[in-house]
Amino acid sequence: MAVDDDGAEVSVEREPLLLEAVLSVGTDLELRATLQHLVDAATELTDAAYGALGVMDPDRGGGRRLTELFTAGMDEATRAGIGQLPCGDKGLLGVLIQDPKPLRVADLTADPRSCGMPAGHPPMHSFIGVPVLVRDEVFGNLYLTEKRGGPFTAEDERLVRILAAQAGIAIGNALLFENARQRERWIEGAAAVTTALLDGTRSDDPLMVVAEQARKLAAASAGVILQPTDEGGMEIVAASTQGDPGALIGTTISPGSPVLEQLLGGQAVFVDDSATDPRMTTAVRERFGPSMLLPLQSGGRLIGTLALPRTRGARAYTPVERLLATQFASQAALALVLADARQSREKLAVFEDRDRIARDLHDLVVQRLFATGMMLESTQSRARIPEVGTAISRAVDELESTIQEVRTAIFALQQPPADAPTSFRGKVLKEAAGAAALLGFKPSTRFTGAVENRIPEPVATQLLTALRRALATASRRPGVAQIRITVDAQIHLPDGREGVRLTVYDDGDTRGAHGTGSASGTDGTRGTTVTSQWPL
Structure with missing residues (x-):
């Protein structure tokens, strides 16, 4: 028995x-x-x-x-x-x-x-x-x-x-x-995130890598990353869901929310039911039940918050799951910091390489071209045959144009590496920001008319080339304390066609200026205006 x-x-x-x-x-x-x-x-x-x-x-x-x-x-x-x-x-x-x-x-x-x-x-x-x-x-x-x-x-x-x-x-x-088994899965997941962020292959969105891997490990309906906003709240900047994440991106936790102080303070928050918990105030909370909100924090730096909500009525997170998810968030935050540092080092290496190339061009190529031009000018004064003098004059002009092009390239190389803007206005602002790195002050910019819609790509390319040349010339003049850039897309050319005009003014000392297209320069001891215009 x-x-x-x-x-x-x-x-x-x-x-x-x-x-x-x-x-x-x-x-x-x-x-x-x-x-x-x-x-x-x-x-x-x-x-x-x-x-x-x-x-x-x-x-x-x-x-x-x-x-x-x-x-x-x-x-x-x-x-x-x-x-x-x-x-x-x-x-x-x-x-x-x-x-x-x-x-x-x-x-x-x-x-x-x-x-x-x-x-x-x-x-x-x-x-x-x-x-x-x-x-x-x-x-x-x-x-x-x-x-x-x-x-x-x-x-x-x-x-x-x-x-x-x-x-x-x-x-x-x-x-x-x-x-x-759970610990093994979470450890493997954390290792996969670290490898993806640090293996030398740049990820399009490191935050998305973390959100997607965490969602799968936690068997959550969504994995989202929130980051602090300038207004003092938090906003969802990356989301991984089984469906369309578009409804989550941009969702904000407004300042004054009961849960916000905990999140900004780097504290983990565990919620039994997001739809009924009074601390949750977002518009999408009705869609979710049990949830974990975990700090992405490393070395005292708060990157954001990793939120892992499950659907309403789903199984609650166990203490073991909460612990493993918290440890995953800590390791993911460290990987994000290291990945950011690696990308910063890569950008710095690119900038240093570009700066070295710019110095070599300036110290070697430009100086030799300039010296060759002086030799030709000296030879021109001794030339007795008019045709020879004319040919030498044309060669000198070509050298001056080549020097200008090389200096424009030097100026472009000395701009900090950054993601290229897609709009014409953004490209002009980028050129102005690049000039600020050399001048010590940022040129002012002014746009008139629908510059985004009216200027076709070929004309925009010519305008940007002329702008680089004008800024490169201005940056070499002594005493420059002010530069004004104006783009006017509402002008009419002398033949009646609509056009666009680029005007670059600087208050430095000069003996001449070069423009592209229809250009005019004002010579004097102080101040130069370079104007370029094209038909639309």
Whole structure:
């Protein structure tokens, strides 16, 4: 005969059923499969119509409560009719949670401790509840109702207690296996993010890499990155979802939100239900349930927040999942910082290389061209044949033009490397910013007319070339303290056609100026205006 913890014997007739139930519970290392096996085996062992295993999470706020329910004897339609998961803090379920001891009731409806059944719940009368212990801690409670043929007996209770004790061992092993597998997955995921960001292949969006990998690891419905805004809030700047992430990008947490102070302070926030939690104020919160908001922080620098929401009604995050996700966020933040530093070093190397090329062009090529031009001018003064003098004059002009082109190239090389702007206005502003790096001040810019829509690409290219030449010339003149750039797309040319005019004024000392297209220069001791214009 089998004997329970109190020494009570189990009848010989039911020993095979008990052994079969124990074996079925311990045959799988998959946690969720083990829990379902336990409910099915207990229901069959006691000939109950319904069975359930309520899993508890002691780390959740508000005391011990049910976080997940495994059932037997109920189809999907019945479960859907019952509604949301019972919290477990009321009625006989609450009694079993507060006092984890076996509980057997002949009729639920007649027990004063019962709080009744929700609408849509099947009628139930007889009841057995037994706690399931894992390493001397209550993991959950096993509930059995509606024994066929009469109320549950003392032997039924002993059978369930033995099964629950054996199941505790199987669940403990399954938990260890599940935790080890989860840790392995999160470690591999963190390594994959680090490799993707630091292997030398530049990612188009490092934040997206982190968001997508975290979403997959957490089995979340979305993985999003929020970053602080200038107004003091936070905004979603990257989102990975199974569907279209467009509705999430740009969503903001406004200043004054209860959760914002925690996020900006680099604190992790765990939410049971985003749709009902008063701390959540975004317009998309109704779409989500359990959520983790984890700081992306490294070396005291807050990069942003990684949010991992699940759909409404989804399983809550376990303490192990919260810990692993927090560790992943810390490692991902470090990888983002290192990736940013690597990209900065690459940009610096490019800038240093361009600066070296510019110096070589200026110190070697320009000086030699200038010296050659002086030699030709000296030869021209001694030339006795007019044709020879004319040819030398043309050669000198060509050298001066070549020098100007080389200096324009030098000026472009000395601009800081950056992503090229796509609009004409942005390109003009970029040229002005590049000149500021050499001049020590930023030239002023003014645009008149629809410069974005009216200027075709070929004309824009000529305008930018003329602008570079004018800025390069101005940067070499002494005493320049002011430069004004004007682009006017509302002019009419002398022949009546519509046109665009570029005007570059500087207040430095000069003896001449060069323009492109229709150009005019003002010679004098102070101030030069270079004007270039083209038909549209």
